[in-house]
Amino acid sequence: MRFLKLVTFLLLMISLQSAFGQSSSALKKRKEAITREIEELKRSRSKIDKNKKLSLNQINLLNTQIRLREDKIRTINTEIKMLDTKIISSTTEVISLQTNLNKLKAQYSKMIVFAFKNQGAYNKLMFIFASHNFNQAYMRLRYIQQVGTFRKRQAKEIITTQISLKKQINELDQNKKEKTNLLMDQIVEKQTLGKDKEQQSKILTGLTKKQKELQQHLSRKQKEANTLNKAIQEAIRKEILAAQRKEAERRRRAAAAEAASKAKNNTDKPKPVASGSSILASSPEDAKLSSSFLGSRGRMQKPAQGIITQGFGQQKFNNVTIFNPGINIKTAPGANVYAVYGGKVSKVIYLVNSYTIIIRHGEYFSIYSKLKNASVAAGQEVTARQSIGKVATDITEDLTEMQFQIWKGGTPVNPSGWISQ
Structure with missing residues (x-):
């Protein structure tokens, strides 16, 4: 024993x-x-x-x-x-x-x-x-x-x-x-x-001691960021409007079919089309993709291998405050950028001497900025971990850094909680 x-x-x-x-x-x-x-x-x-x-x-x-x-x-x-x-x-x-x-x-x-x-x-x-x-x-x-x-x-x-x-x-x-x-x-x-x-x-x-120079530097950076953010907002707004028109047309045809078959009373009126970003998930396919994208939260890989150098939200430098709608990732020169999830390329933008790629995942959008090139085009279907471009290098500071954002409809959300650390 x-x-x-x-x-x-x-x-x-x-x-x-x-x-x-x-x-x-x-x-x-x-x-x-x-x-x-x-x-x-x-x-x-x-x-x-x-x-x-x-x-x-x-x-x-x-x-x-x-x-x-x-x-x-x-x-x-x-x-x-x-x-x-x-x-x-x-x-x-x-x-x-x-x-x-x-x-x-x-x-x-x-x-x-x-x-x-x-x-x-x-x-x-x-x-x-x-x-x-x-x-x-x-x-x-x-x-x-x-x-x-x-x-x-x-x-x-x-x-x-x-x-x-x-x-x-x-x-x-x-x-x-x-x-x-x-x-x-x-x-x-x-x-x-x-x-x-x-x-x-x-x-x-x-x-x-160089407050004035700092203010000018930050103002320039904020202006560039605002220009890019407006372009992103406009691209998403167009996606929402297109979805609203598509849904309105679908309902009009459905109502016409019902009236023709007298399935319902003639006094019945079609329900109003949603005006918010939820319209982006109105179709069964988009609803499924939105749910799948949300279900992968916390398990997505970073769009590029590197170190997160700036987080989401307000960043304060002395008396100056700027807002970062995503996270900044420092990478090696020429590093590949990958789609974090499967979806459809909504738009490719060239602004501030670099490319920005917007990929739609139902109601959600993943956004990749500060790229030196784009290997995908608007309307193209992409899969998770597919290479979509390479990170640009700021030659004035010899720094290679990209920005990654996630939006739910027209609102940016913190991407840190979506990617695995």
Whole structure:
């Protein structure tokens, strides 16, 4: 029974170690990915800083670097907490195995002493022949055999326990060393984070001194963004109007057919056509596509491989506030852009020296801006993960960055919750 308990205990610890190993591996991969992103941002910032020009991208990239550094510290903290749990578990296991080993050795020692005192064949025979009857003699013979078998099993259990104990002690030592290394990494990252924030403060101070230049820069950027947003809104408005006309025509024909067949009273009037964006999902096909697109929220892949450098919504820089209707993704030069979901290309726009592609998914639209080319055309059906163009590079700042938006009808929504991180 004791042997079975030991085996059960060891199996439980193996399963816990396996789960810990999987979680630890995921955290290590996450930490390595963050480190690569930080290094990439540092290289990009170095190129921008060499230009010696005031740039909003300077603060954007530094803010992203700080965010990633904080994320890395949180990941390290999670690793440390997991190791603490593992160390406590391993310590408990070592104590349990050591206690069990001491008991096994004590029992084995008593058995050896007993066997030594009764090791002669004569003593064993006398023990059997002293039986009162045949059944008792048979039972005593079985007892002697079982004692020998049990002694061998005890010896084997002692060896197994010693091996497990040694393994757990080694793992415990490794976990303690790993925790020490993580604590050192944590200190280094916190110190670097402090330096990044000092640099952030210096850049913000420099921007404050050049408030007028900053205002002009932001005004120009906002004007370009407004021009593009108006073009996007106009394209979506036309889609809505086209859907309304199509639905109105469908209902007119249906009403005419009903009147001709006298299926309904002549006084019946067709219902008014919806005026909102819901008209985009009025047909069964569009309704199904809208539902499917919504159902994939949180599981779509990013339209391009890279780092999100600017989020959705209002962005404040000193006393200046601008609105970003999507997210900005920094990529490698010439990176491909992919459709996040299947749909139909609504429009391809060329504005602000770059292309913008609008893809309709029923009531929803995915929008890809700052592209140097477009490999699809309006009216074309596209599939999920199909390449639709390449990201443009801002040659003045040597920065390759695209913007990704999602609209529900005529309203932009935060794309961050739609794509997998």
